[in-house]
Amino acid sequence: MSRKALPKGGRTKQKRLSPDDRRKEFVAKATEFFSEEGFGGATRDLARRLGVTQPLLYRYFPSKDDLIKEVYRTVYLEPFDTAWDRLLADRSRPLRSRLKEFYSAYTKVIFTRKWLRIYFYSGLKGLDINRWYVGMVGDTILTRIVRECWHEAGRPARGKPTAAELEMAWVFHSGIFYYGVRKYIYESPVLEDKEQMISDAVDAFLAGFQQVFAAAATQRTPEKLPV
Amino acid sequence: MSRKALPKGGRTKQKRLSPDDRRKEFVAKATEFFSEEGFGGATRDLARRLGVTQPLLYRYFPSKDDLIKEVYRTVYLEPFDTAWDRLLADRSRPLRSRLKEFYSAYTKVIFTRKWLRIYFYSGLKGLDINRWYVGMVGDTILTRIVRECWHEAGRPARGKPTAAELEMAWVFHSGIFYYGVRKYIYESPVLEDKEQMISDAVDAFLAGFQQVFAAAATQRTPEKLPV
DNA sequence: GCCCTTGTTTATCGCTTGATCACTAGTTAT
DNA sequence: ATAACTAGTGATCAAGCGATAAACAAGGGC
Structure with a gap:
């Protein structure tokens, strides 16, 4: 996984984060989301909360269960x-x-x-x-x-x-x-x-x-x- | 698959309980069921556990939420x-x-x-x-x-x-x-x-x-x- | 300019869910 | 018996679910 160096210029716009950071952002928000809704919460609602569409989640995580597993990791280990x-x-x-x-x-x-x-x-x-x-x-x-x-x-x-x-x-x-x-x-x-x-x-x-x-x-x- | 009526002789089967008892039986089993599956458990699975079909639940309880409320009652108050x-x-x-x-x-x-x-x-x-x-x-x-x-x-x-x-x-x-x-x-x-x-x-x-x-x-x- | 890679959306599939309705089976009263 | 009533079922609906595929958008290197 080659992490691209961030653009040199002072990009205040938060668009186009590095893939890794974007992923982390997703996990962080997902943690908040599932903590409120339980793990039965719908991926569509989570996506709406993230300001993206639902299928995008599946580019970052193979399945909902995998996303949940990452949520555990950050909650328990971090x-x-x-x-x-x-x-x-x-x-x-x-x-x-x-x-x-x-x-x-x-x-x-x-x-x-x-x-x-x-x-x-x-x-x-x-x-x-x-x-x-x-x-x-x-x-x-x-x-x-x-x-x-x-x-x-x-x-x-x-x-x-x-x-x-x-x-x-x-x-x-x-x-x-x-x-x-x-x-x-x-x-x-x-x-x-x-x-x-x-x-x-x-x-x-x-x-x-x-x-x-x-x-x-x-x-x-x-x-x-x-x- | 219609279940054929059992011969009347020696009916030890407990079919046809009083409506009130039947209802109580449903609530009791529902308590067990939801305690394992969480309240997200499907009414079809609950019905299978009860040995009846799912629509029958709706003869005894107006909605799933009403059934859940009765479960609370028996758990907390009893x-x-x-x-x-x-x-x-x-x-x-x-x-x-x-x-x-x-x-x-x-x-x-x-x-x-x-x-x-x-x-x-x-x-x-x-x-x-x-x-x-x-x-x-x-x-x-x-x-x-x-x-x-x-x-x-x-x-x-x-x-x-x-x-x-x-x-x-x-x-x-x-x-x-x-x-x-x-x-x-x-x-x-x-x-x-x-x-x-x-x-x-x-x-x-x-x-x-x-x-x-x-x-x-x-x-x-x-x-x-x-x- | 161009192409290639990556990020994102639109549309949709297959399945499960809670709920409804018309119908059948079983019990009781007459 | 038969009528009447109730317990129970089969079929089905509309909505929502996770997941997929294909189209579209946006860089970045040449």
Whole structure:
């Protein structure tokens, strides 16, 4: 695919973008479109939104499904930031502070109507990419968080978190995640101050995690805590 | 292909139900159907699943949308149990125990593939019924939980929970809720023992809530806790 | 100027959809 | 039996869908 060099002159007219950029433009608009209409949205409507005719889409994408696949790619892969794991693992700072900063950044990326809706549409479609995403969150972010909790509690780093520990991190993570769902999908009133929500959730999680796992020390029998 | 009438003798077949029952049967199967296919599912496919022809649906429901509305009704209204609020408010038992029992019962109802999928399909469609449901959870269940937390902490019952308190209950509630989403929508591996997940989540919530609100006593400035 | 390549539209095909109507089969009442 | 009523079907319509092919428009290099 030879990308043609852009014309030298200051072309302010947006006509005739490079094929690659035009394609990207299509995918970007398609993401917006499908996030509103669902993947059942008609290609004709999408084309109208793009200001072109419907058959043109088929010059850039072999089929509607291929277009949708590219939409997934840009939604799921693009925003993912590898710096996040470094942030969470940076033991020169207190874990509480790391967690707050991480969730502040993470939610800045995924708390958009577009992202969340695409996420659920693909989830309901039963796509592998969704399971992949969930697995990835568990294996990287949450595993890291549990590990840092161990370290904070002065316990030696074992291999992998137990299922119960990971589940607790999931409950915490999901609680924050669902704030975005309530706000951007249900458009239901939420605490306006997102940062405070995160701050409170992190504080509660750290206290709760310690209560449930650290306090009960090395071994823990279910229902051991005071009823 | 006309189906020949079966011989009358030994008719165990359930043909000719009462019109009302037949209608209910249709709605029940339609709920299953739409929960899998989404509301874009074709009426012909639904009819095939019912073992009847497609035009027959229109004898029972004026339009597809009307059928869908009835599906909502049975999904959202039927399972709701008013005894839940009494359970949460029963101060003869420790709050910890009440919460665990409530979430055990609540999740027993909504943690099904059918319920959760219909819930999200309607949520993405932007239906009022979904906002109503979210509002109802906040106004009854979560408000009640916060109030009981006050009482448990020995604080006088004020009027309505603050937005921050309610938000914290939401994060807790959503964390549990999302366990079901991960399990039944994403079909991703979760902690097998649901009761332990609930137990841990409740323990963590109670510890966390106290930490964030009770410990900080009457007034609380954001970011006051040790960073 | 010309041609060749690429971007875009017009027209259309084949199929599926929700919905309607005229008709048949099955049950009940007389 | 037979009339009357209702449950259910077959055929079909108009609209909308994804996709294709052929015609048309617009550069860019020579």
